[in-house]
Amino acid sequence: MWTLKGASNAFKDARSLLIANFTPRSSSRNPEIEAAVIKATNHDNSRVDYRSAQLIFAWIRVSGHYIRPVMSALTTRMDKTRTWTVALKGLMLLHGVFTCKVPAVHKIGHLPFDLSNFKDRRPNMQKQEAFIRAYYTYLSKKAAFLAKHSDDKKEGSLRRGHKERLKQWSMMQHLAYLENLQGLLNMLLEIKPQGEKMINALVLEAMNCIVLEIYDVYSRVCNGIAAVLVRIYSIGKTEARMAVSILQKASSQAEVLSQYIDYCRDLGVAKAVQSPRIVRIRDDDIQELEQIIENVVS
Template sequence: MSTLKKAVAAIKDKKSLVVAYFSARSSHRNLDFGAAIIKATSHDEYDIRKSRIVFQWILASPNNIYPLVGALSKRMRKTRSWVVAIKGLMLMHDLIHCKIPVVEKMGRLPFDLSTFIDGHSRLGKPKGFDIFIRRYFVFLDERGAIWFEEENKNAEDSPLMVQKLLKLRKWQILLDMLLKIKPLADDMKVYLIFEAMDRVVIEIFDVYSRICSEIAEVLLEVHSIGKLQASMALEILRTAMTQREELSRYIEFCKEYGVLKANEVITVTEIPEEDVKELERIINGEEEKQMAVVVREEHNASVEHRETKETLKTIITYKWEAFDDDINIPGEIPDLISF
């Protein structure tokens, strides 16, 4: 950012503080909340430490989250600065992870940056910062909605396995969204983008770990699920195999770009091929092994043992043999008696 732009940005922040001060006095609102948000989302792309003020207010009283988020929403709706927008999203991301019950009940974000355009972007031609902000917002918004649903849903009538699979599908959607968040140009190698990317990579590690853990639990029960559940599980496994490759490429990209958190160790799990084949067998109705038939003679009866994967079934067929001293026997008994 040039010296002139820095000066203009500083003037804008001071003007916003003055407006917040008089607005607070006229409406009996707390001046400190508005001022804390403005300082935390200033136009200075190198200063992110002032967000601590916001968390001090929240830790002092969780109920302060409402006026603080209200002030943040107002600022996000008005801004056309990529710096302010990214700082606002980072602040919301940090709030989501602070594990305060009030925050967990918020759900979707209270503002919309899905069509954000920086004030210096050409009309109809969003640049890399705009796309980064839009994708970052879409992920956080969907994450809030999914986590809110998980925290507040009532007991469902659907089987537990189905609930697990539906949850897994939602987490895979979140991972897809996360893997789309990345800088698209070298001119985005700025401090604020690296800070945001560190948060994104940490989130990827968390979501991917959850997915792997849940898939492992599902695979333990793969032999006891029905065709519908097997179809859902197979779709999830195939998606996981695709995401495994995408995740590897994403981490390599981040390492080359210079994202520090990407250098931390993450185990990319490989889905066992035999589990995929087992699900395919269940779906296609091929779970039973080929039938083996053993025949032996017991008295005047042929006894067949037919062994499948599930049962051992014995079928006794009575057939009369013709001997020389058997005269006037009307024939054979054609019926089969199964046990």
């Protein structure tokens, strides 16, 4: 049903698109990209403009030089908005940018906009605001993580080429990397819609992105632990203490993660419904590994 509020939001998007059309082209400004960003972050909370988002990702994959105008357009959009729908679509768009496997993505580093204190213009939107802040906090941390590890790894997963690179790391580098991954996982688990009134098509799509990210990060943790265990007999005392801490944390995170996925299934998040159960590290296995590490370093 068309409402006065819907008409007002549509007018805002149309006005922004009109302004974008008159944007002078430069290394940091591109009218076509700005228009695509506006369309991808429109005020409509009933749908996601996948076509505009995919167009942006395609530009970035063609050339990393498009990162700059994309981030410039997104920053302009995020700095101006006080509507949680627009903010959430902007964060989902940024999340998608991080999945583009080009070196320029790793150079983003510090995000050029700040939603850590996001406030919606409407009252009584605390739950939506908290959701935006938690999602922003994670993506901000991920940007820093990608920049920190840009010399050691490429965005993707622990596949053949990446496993070979991991073998060249020192044990301390490898363990520090795993600790950072576990920190990211903790932040992901803080992104949680509170209450059924928040749930709509947009939130469910955002949660699909979060669930996929959770499985990706957790699989990296598990694969990383496996790579550590392969090298367990060359470990030192300091590294041994870190390894045990990481194992224990992985076990506790698996429990929290299982509860989180169950919660998402209850909400109707498609990717959670389709996902397999989380495999936990058994306490007996951890104790056995602790004993092996203790024997190795003693």
